[in-house]
Amino acid sequence: MIPAAVVLSLSIGYLGLLFAIAALADRRAAQGRSMIANPWVYALSLAVYCTAWTYFGSVGRAAAGGIWFLPIYLGPTLAMLLAWIVVRKMIRIAHTYRITSIADFIASRYGKSPLLAALVTLITVVGIVPYIAVQIKAISAGYQILTADGREGWDGTLVVTLALAGFTIAFGTRHLDSAERHEGMVAAIAFESVVKLAAFLAVGLFVTFGLFSGPADIWARAQAHPELARLFSAAPGQFDSVQWFALTVLALLSVLMLPRQFQMMVVECTDERHVKRAAWVFPAYLLLINLFVLPVALGGLLLLDPGRFDPESYILALPLAEGAPALALFAYVGGLSAATGMLIVETVAVSTMVCNDLVMPTLLRRASIRARQGGDLTRLLLNIRRAAIVGVLLLGYLYFQVAGEAYALVSIGLISFAAVAQFAPTLLGGLYWRGATRAGAFAGLIGGFLIWAYTLMLPSVAKSGWIADDFVREGPFGLALLAPERLFGLASLDNLTHALFWSLLVNIALYVGVSLWRAPSGREASQAHLFVDVFSRPAEAGAPVFWRGAARLDDLMGLATRLLGPERARALFEAQARERGLADIQALTPDARLVDQVERGLAGAVGSASARVLVASVVEEEPLAMEDVLQILDEASQVRSYARALETTSAELRAANAQLKTLDQLKDDFVSSVTHELRTPLTSIRAFSELMLDAPDLDVAQQREFLGIIVTESERLGRLVNQVLDLAKLESGLADWHTEDVDLAATIRAAIAATSELFRARGAQVLPHLPERAPLVRADRDRLTQVLINLLSNAAKFVPEGAGRVDVRLTVEPDAVVVAVSDNGPGVPLAEQATIFEKFRQGGDALSRPSGTGLGLPISRQIVDHLGGRMWLVSQPGGGATFAFRLPLQP
């Protein structure tokens, strides 16, 4: 036995340590060096999930039902798998719109409805107060076991409760704006998570390896007891997988919906990337704290007198009975950590909800609060919140005193879980379903809550003997169909699964059905957009603002000052002025964006529903119809798509500009080349004309020579103009094509005939090598003739005078025909072969070069390309040149 003074002073000392840690963290935060902006602290703070209920209750549950404590931890583990998707979205929404509680979250989603916020708060209070009582009971029971103090009348639990209220007030209501983080509180909670884990592991190790020689030993000895063996070796058919599933789902939902989890996971989150770390650290924490549940339970059952100790106290009783009082004290501190952590966070969360969603709306009905003039309300608000903290804790204490002895810890915890699970359809649905409405949320929540109360709460009250329990056994008024634990004859489920099944079924059915019944109103639709599409919203500036009306800057500032205090109000407006690039607050335009920002600022302090009412009381606003919402959304998305389009367009323009520059350069070069080619013959023509004009005394032979040159150069000029135009048409795709079946052999013969004069003049011969039968090709006959004449006349220019020989071959391949024109001229120098098909690249040197425009080959290749073929040159310098082209045969 441990003296009461020791236990009490240890408890108070421990709370003092928590104070110190919290104070340190708050001071560090004030200096800008946050202790909690760390993924480990975040993950540990989530372990506030493990309360005294876990700490003591798991062992009790394991002692009674074997592995049935596990689903309570499997659920959260599964939930954390979805954390990155669901929790991160909740965090983003809460931080964007300064939402500070689950009631605010749900109310805000459904059009900032004060009634909905009040309903959620009521359900929370009703559901959570027993849970708070559980914690107080655990502290009290632990105290009694350690001290073995049977004294009635004096009770340390009230002291502890009041001390906790003091702690919570000190660190939970430091600032009015509950969207601000409670750094001290979070640091203390993370510390408590470490303490309770260490204590539980210490006892687990002590039992497993101190009292027994390892887990195998415990197992073997448990097997020796028939009743213990039965506990852990249920036949396969006896395992109730439905109940297992129900418990897992219940825990999964409550880890997201419990007010304290929402507080830690969403409101106190400093960086949504921390969710990634928490997604595995938190489940790992749960695994560790459950590691020794079975050994401790079995150890207690094997070693302790079943009549003297409740299994829920084994974690304390085992070390105490086995002569390790220090360890027992440590285990008690661990339990204290688990209980106080829950109490602190839960009361902060619930008191915020009670203040913002129950008390504020009532106060707001009073004209003096709503009036445009009026005093500073910040102190009033803080005091309301402090009173709520004390009130909630005392309510829990009262419940513990009145009903505490009636239930085991586990059953109370599960009843609370089932109550907050009713928020799940409304909250999760609201994250993803735009069509959900306020009426649907109301119907679902009320329906689910009533079924919960009827099927779970009432029977448990009846079983404790407070009210007659015949209606539980026989149904109200003898109507068996309505028996609370066998609704509509559903008797095959245990009472928790049964209640969960019916309450969630009714909840979801009403939520979906009523939502579908009516389209969302303007405000519901606008909030739906802000929640569902929270990730698709661009920077703050591009976000739509769902407000229309007129406001005065002074009114907005007055309102903010009254609710936030002069300093914070000023900071809010200064931030807005900075964002708009204004030097002075007075230069701010009270537009929709400013009204929206002020409303958000107020939401952090009084909740979004109350903030809405307050803002509406100082501005002239137009009701928001569905059409307005659509229009605002449309405008916002237009602005966004303009911005996007502008970006895309400018990128396209840059690319187009670069391309145009390249094209321009090419065109410039082309024009320059053409100009050069045109100027050259013009130069000769002008020079000789002028010379003849100035010298009428030229002899006739010279005159004839000059005139001949003029004629030749004029012809060259004309040819050039034609070919430039021709090439331009081909390149731009404007040329006319008359596609028909062409007999290539006949076309070749015609081209040879047309150029025969050229060859005869140079004393050269042309030898056609044509197959007897050649397939027809789909082509433009005139264009093909143009190509052939071009190749032939090129050849004619380069063959040696008097000994020229040109061979024209037509070969038929399976899928193509090839025409090759070979000459026995000098061939093309290797250096020129690469550029021979480019414009104005004439072969040969200037002196010996026959007249030509330098455009024949580019035109020919363009034509062949257009016909789907290819043209190339094979030439060994000194060994003649072969220009050839291939045309595909159509299948």
Add this chain to the structure above:
Amino acid sequence: MELLRATEAGPSPKVLIADDEPNIVVSLEFMMKREGFQVLVARDGPQALETIRREHPRLVLLDATMPGMTGFDVCEAVRADAGTRHTRILMLTAKGRETDMARGVGAGADAYVTKPFSTRELMQKVKDMMAGDGPGREDPAA
């Protein structure tokens, strides 16, 4: 005037025509010979440079776009060589773009004439350049 007389008195000065267009060469040759100059002809860049170094013509009518070596390159090579530095150079080009003009001046030509040219103006310019240093260097951009 002394210089002019000296020119008239001495052996007829040499003029090199460097162009790859045969008909233009024919017309320029006719004009230069009629003025009494001794005419040399080159058909490409290297040949032109070689002729200038060998014959030291008083004036070169230099086509800007010749195979082998452009007129600009020839001009720069002439200016870089102490033995030929003082050769008068009149650039002829069929490209009328500003950049080509700038290139010509940058290369160190004394005058710059675009094709097609006026035979009278060309002859006047040639006469001026043969007469002496002063009026020969004129700003082509003016």
